[in-house]
Amino acid sequence: MIEARIAVRAERDYEVLVGRGLEDATAAAVGAEPRRVLLVHQPPLVERATLLERALSAAGHEVLTAVVPDGEAAKTSAVLADLWARLGRAAFTRQDLVVGLGGGAATDLAGFVAATWLRGVGVVHVPTTLLGMVDAAVGGKAAINTGEGKNLVGAFHSPRAVICDLDTLATLPPDDHAAGLAEVVKCGFIADPRILELVEADGGAAARDHGSSVLAELVRRAIEVKADVVSSDLREAGRREFLNYGHTLAHAIELSEDFRWRHGHAVAVGMVFAAELARAAGRLPAADVARHREVLTMLGLPTTYRQDRWPQLLRAMGRDKKTRGSTLRFVVLDGIARPGRLEGPDPALLEQAYATLEP
Structure with missing residues (x-):
């Protein structure tokens, strides 16, 4: 059940959906256009990612799944380069789309991948942590870290939608x-x-x-x-x-x-x-x-x-x-x-x- 729809004005306006039981909202947000979807997620979310992959496949999308390290270890140039390579091998086009599933690090990384591939492809964020919902996934900031500091390499790239399912917070330590x-x-x-x-x-x-x-x-x-x-x-x-x-x-x-x-x-x-x-x-x-x-x-x-x-x-x-x-x-x-x-x-x-x- 969607409890709130919060509009964000950007180069392309989008909505942040807040509620419970929003399993089907992500596929709806992706829409029918993308042929391929890169699903970026962290290791603890394998089960949820599998359900989302099935929903996207059932909607007619070819889903590429990328498991990235937990936390800030995901936000490195090495992980980013690996994702770029996957997109290149899959002939990912500007009509295709990235989905970031996980905490703030996962959505930061997914957003930066989307911002930099072919100078920008679509991205939908599905934050599963409280930090991701109220901060990282909203606003269009995307970045990775370097040895000199946090988020020093990044871009502004607004998502097409942000899906905040409060039920996912039940598993948070x-x-x-x-x-x-x-x-x-x-x-x-x-x-x-x-x-x-x-x-x-x-x-x-x-x-x-x-x-x-x-x-x-x-x-x-x-x-x-x-x-x-x-x-x-x-x-x-x-x-x-x-x-x-x-x-x-x-x-x-x-x-x-x-x-x-x-x-x-x-x-x-x-x-x-x-x-x-x-x-x-x-x-x-x-x-x-x-x-x-x-x-x-x-x-x-x-x-x-x-x-x-x-x-x-x-x-x-x-x-x-x-x-x-x-x-x-x-x-x-x-x-x-x-x-x-x-x-x-x-x-x-x-x-x-x-x-x-x-x-």
């Missing part, structure tokens, strides 16, 4: 579910305070319950925030940068940890850092900083990080996409749902903010 909630509450901090209120109402219990109506509302609200932002700023020339709240330090942590940390856990720490930086700069009240820690702790997310990594993290942040020349730029808040930018902060402020993350 608690830590993965919590990681997705970090991106949900990020949307609360930058745009929709009702998200924070829903989490705070029962100490985060309903948000952690994959079957709750509260979680369904949280997912819908987070997607609506992202859809509104990306519809007005498809290529990150303005407002879209606010969606990176907490991500400057988060990406540096992920690189420092060789991507062993979950993205959402790193974003949680990054948001606390950004809040403390805004407070040190005189832009955010202490009560709002405390609210960051309280909400994230309710959801089982980290709010501290080891102090000995600061020089390494500072170097990594210098390669962040928001950096201009040698000037660091951070998304910060001037209040809840009032995002802004802080450019070239004094190094002393950065160190002061980072010191508050001490475990």
Whole structure:
């Protein structure tokens, strides 16, 4: 049952479907035109991928299945080159289509494959994690990682549709579910305070319950925030940068940890850092900083990080996409749902903010 249809305006408008029992929605979204479909998925999703392959085959499509590594290990040039080779051998044309099934890494990779093959073929995303639903699969960003950083090689390539079946969240480990909630509450901090209120109402219990109506509302609200932002700023020339709240330090942590940390856990720490930086700069009240820690702790997310990594993290942040020349730029808040930018902060402020993350 489809519970919400959220429109996203892009070079080609598309819908994000949110609901339960959406097994047939993917085949409908692919449509009748493509002769061949590349189905990209991760190893734990073999059973679901098999069902989807059968549905696509029954609809008349020739399905190529590509199993890619779990997590960020999928987002490498080697995996990308292998997928390109498969498309070439199959004579994949511009009328054909890619389906990304899995978490955010799988949809990032599938989107980048689609963006780069023949200068762009269609893609439909079927995110199966909370993080994928509320962040990676929506908005048309596609990328792979390099040894120098996360998502440094990428493109903007909007999908034809995004299918968010909340029933798939039942299989998520608690830590993965919590990681997705970090991106949900990020949307609360930058745009929709009702998200924070829903989490705070029962100490985060309903948000952690994959079957709750509260979680369904949280997912819908987070997607609506992202859809509104990306519809007005498809290529990150303005407002879209606010969606990176907490991500400057988060990406540096992920690189420092060789991507062993979950993205959402790193974003949680990054948001606390950004809040403390805004407070040190005189832009955010202490009560709002405390609210960051309280909400994230309710959801089982980290709010501290080891102090000995600061020089390494500072170097990594210098390669962040928001950096201009040698000037660091951070998304910060001037209040809840009032995002802004802080450019070239004094190094002393950065160190002061980072010191508050001490475990």
